[in-house]
Amino acid sequence: MSTAPAPTIGTYQEKSLHAALKDWIAAPGDLTEQPVDGYVVDLVRDEELIEIQTRNFSAIKRKLAVLLQNHAVRLVHPIPALKWIVRLDRDGTTVLSRRRSPKRGKLLDIFDELVSIPHLIAHPRFALEVLLVEVEETRCQDGQGSWRRRGWSIHDQILVGVESQHRFHGPADFAALLPATLPELFTSSELAADLKLRRGQGQKIVYCLRHMQAIEIVGKQGNAYQYARTDVRSHSPQHGCGNDS
DSSP states (O other): OOOOOOOSSSOGGGGHHHHHHHHHHHOOOEEEEEEEETTEEEEEETTTTEEOOOGGGGHHHHHHHEEEEEEEEEEEEEEEEEEEEEEOOTTTSSSSEEOSSSSSOOGGHHHHTTTTTTGGOOOEEEEEEEEEEEEEEEEEOOOOOOOOGTTTTTEEEEEEEEEEEEOOOEEHHHHHHHHHTTOEEEEHHHHHHHTTTHHHHHHHHHHHHHHHHHHHHHEETTEEEEEEEEEOOOOOOOOOSOOOO
């Protein structure tokens, strides 16, 4: 049994969103904030441990590795498909403006975080659940934020609603995200172009799929590696990415 210290829930930006998601996911009979193998787990449902991580998978990868030694673990991660930006005055309460962010999160954004734990995807006791959500992000004019936000600090993120759920049980579920129009052999640039993503995003997807052995290197096209799908199986009873919406 591990004696690793129990981590805190997260940074101040994550408090409200994390708590709201825990309330949204919780079912009658669930146990909350339970000590398990030296860590505090968000929810315990029968034999399953449910952990909510709003960002930064690298901060939780050791915890997941320890818990998976003896337990089934479901990691839940929200992606803001719709975000409202609310600007507050220096007092932290007076609303100055509210607008809809032009950026829309999508399911493929999960690979931005997945690069920290692609090796865990093939674990038979691991499941990942992605929630596409609507959030309200409050920002405070305190002069302490990044230069990109011109000194505005992110004060909190509040859950407005959940648009859809997508559960992944193994490499096959992630391989199912590859577009049907993708050729049998492809490069990361070709994948990015097919998905209308930046090249860097295509490289992250390829990195993750390769490490979970959903694709493999089969050759080169100039200086670029060529990849092909492998024959992978899902851990779930039904093959493919589950959409519970």
